[in-house]
Amino acid sequence: RGLLVDGAAYEAESVLLATGGMSYPATGSTGDGYGIARRAGHTIVPPEPSLVPLVIREKQCRDMMGLSLRNVTLSLYDGKTCLFQELGEMLFTHFGVSGPLVLSASCHIPQMEPDRYTLGIDLKPGLTPEQLDLRLQRDFQLFQNRTLFNALSKLLPKGMIPAAIQLSGMDGNIRVNQITKAQRLAFGAFLKAFPLTVQGFRPISEAIITRGGVSVKEVSPKTMESKLLPGLFFAGELLDVDAYTGGFNLQIAFATGYAAGCSM
Ligand SMILES: Cc1cc2nc3c(=O)[nH]c(=O)nc-3n(C[C@H](O)[C@H](O)[C@H](O)COP(=O)(O)OP(=O)(O)OC[C@H]3O[C@@H](n4cnc5c(N)ncnc54)[C@H](O)[C@@H]3O)c2cc1C
Known part of the structure; x- marks a missing residue:
């Protein structure tokens, strides 16, 4: 039993593979463990980014x-089905959207398909x-005598006013005393569901975690030992286990590492 490293053999009763995922490769987690586990006979559920910023089609994000x-509510939709809704913080970037709400929403996207998923931001x-x-x-x-463009300063952040007017389809040059009730109601509805179209995930290198990895079906949950190769143990993000923000991913790493350590 043991390891072969660059042709050199190392004897060991047990070997623990805990090389992490492939997010933030600068931290050393470059995804090497997937190949090692595969060579040991394990199935790898394809690694994908999760807790990751989203690329948005609407150029107004830029x-x-x-x-x-x-204090906005972000909703994620697949067609009319709401997959996620939460109150919190988010931010606009040159590629789309990021921030805590967006990262959380990203892990509710089962499989990325451009333009399939939409976001709605309730600004109020x-x-x-x-x-x-x-x-x-x-x-x-x-x-009352100002244009819509100049009448929203109390309601919206300054940097958002041109985008809100463009995306709502309103005429920014209309005087607000000329806006009809129907137009005002439609604009209010727009502010309760500011729409954005998801085009994709940012690269896995920018994801907080990697979902996918060593199939848990092939690992004993009590001992973290391989069911295929006795003496080989797994722990952490390398496994096909992932969770929300809030310390749960570190908890997965600590708990599986502890279970493996107690069994080796
Ligand atoms: C920016 C950022 C913020 C995060 N914030 C949170 C948070 O707030 N809460 C939370 O729960 N989780 C958070 N996470 C996720 C969390 O850090 C990981 O889920 C956790 O660290 C996984 O632990 P791990 O030991 O499995 O892998 P890692 O921590 O990735 O450790 C793997 C180690 O293996 C080493 N390694 C890889 N390949 C090789 C090789 N071939 N040879 C030798 N060594 C190798 C790597 O250098 C690394 O040191 C965050 C992640 C990032 C990137």
């Missing part, structure tokens, strides 16, 4: 680069549609 949103989650409409009426009253 215009809002650096803008972060707090604390207001019902009726309350938001009253708020719009108040602001439009206050700025």
Whole structure:
């Protein structure tokens, strides 16, 4: 029993493979373990990025680069089915969106297909549609002689106003006292579901974790020992186990490492 490294044999009762995933390769986790496990006969569930920023089709994200949103509700949809919805923080980048809400949403995308998934940002989650409409009426009253473009400064971050107007289909040059009730309601509905189209994940090198890895069907859950090759143990992100943000991935690494350590 043991290891062969560059032709040199090392005897050992047990060997633990804990090389991590392939996210953030600068940390040393370059995915070597998948090949080693495969050569030992194990099945590798294809590694994919998870907890990863999302590339967005709408070019307006680039215009809002650096803008972060707090206390917004982000929803992820597959068609009409909502896969994820949470209140929190996110930010716009040159490629699309990132930040805690987006990373969490990314792990609810089962398989990436460009344009299949959409995001909706509720920019005013604390207001019902009726309350938001009253708020719009108040602001439009206050700025009644201004254009829509110049009447949203109390409602939206400055950097977001051009994108909101473009994506809502409203005319930014219209005077707010000329906006019809139907237009105002439609704009309110837009602010409750600011729509973005997901084009893809950012590369796995930018993902916080790698999902996929050594199939857990081939590993004893109590001892972390290979069911195929006695004496070979696994721990951590190399395994096909992944979780949400919040320390759960470190917990997986600690718990599987402990279980393996106790059994070797
Ligand atoms: C930026 C960032 C933030 C994160 N934040 C959190 C968080 O807040 N909470 C959370 O739960 N998780 C977080 N994670 C994920 C968490 O860090 C990992 O899930 C966890 O570290 C996995 O532990 P591991 O021991 O399996 O692998 P790793 O920590 O990746 O360790 C694997 C080790 O194996 C070494 N190695 C790889 N290949 C070889 C080889 N061929 N020969 C020798 N050595 C090799 C690597 O150099 C590395 O030291 C974060 C990850 C990143 C990148």
